[in-house]
Amino acid sequence: MSDLDLADQVTRQLLALTRLVKRSEAAPDEPMCLPLLAMLAEDGPFRAGEIAAVLGVNPSTVSRQVAGLIRSGLVERRADPEDGRVSPLAVTAAGRRILDLGRRRRAAQFGDALAGWSPEARARFADLLGCFVRDLRQAGSLPAK
Template sequence: MASGTPALTAPPPGPGEDDLALADRVAHELVMLIRLVKRVGAHRAEAELESAAFPVLAHLAVDGPQRSGEIAAAMCADPSTISRQVAGLVKAGLVERRADPGDGRATLLATTTDGTRILDLERRRRAEQLATALSGWTPEHRTQLAELLSRFVTDLQVHDQGGTR
């Protein structure tokens, strides 16, 4: 090979059949988990909180006031979907519109006192249900589940954005 010529390397091998079978099993379990979480959410204590809007309310409570477009980007959701969810939250008095101090023409969305109260109740209810479901697990296994789920979500986000860890 001539000096200065870049070496050609083979692309890394793709996943093998065992890897694909395991990934398919994980995907199946995730679909079942999502269905169960939605079912659990359908039995919420407070009727004001539509289950689809719960993540929007939680996002605002954690990350603070934001524009609707910022929420959509952060949640990887279509802006029109977020707008509909926000409209319902505003109508229910759980989110309010505020003037954006950086741009008087724009508005920021923020949780209201009622929104925070409802969110806290909903989080507590969900935590109680999950804690009950995990009550037969050892503390080490519960911790391991939380850590592995966090790692999986992070790795999936990185992969989705085309990056590497």
């Protein structure tokens, strides 16, 4: 298989996976901003401008999403002890509960999808996917976070 064919095939599969994940995140009990919430929980707190830079999106888009998460009580602004002019954003306990519910639902979905796979194949798949994402980042194709 040529590099061009490989890139086409991987791109098609990643797009299909992205659509499936987005559809699954559209559950009525979860906010549409789940990826932003997860980023804050895993790597935060962040200022809104930092989030926009990492995600490569317009700051106004992040501001709208953050405002919705704050209104929902899933994210809060915190005082920055080093610079009182900025307010880093952090996930609240309610936000962590939403993330945990989503995590458990995905685990059930993935478990169902991979039910016919051996434990070794499941582990190998997760390892290879992780290696691919890491190497793609190192090649300069994806943001670091």
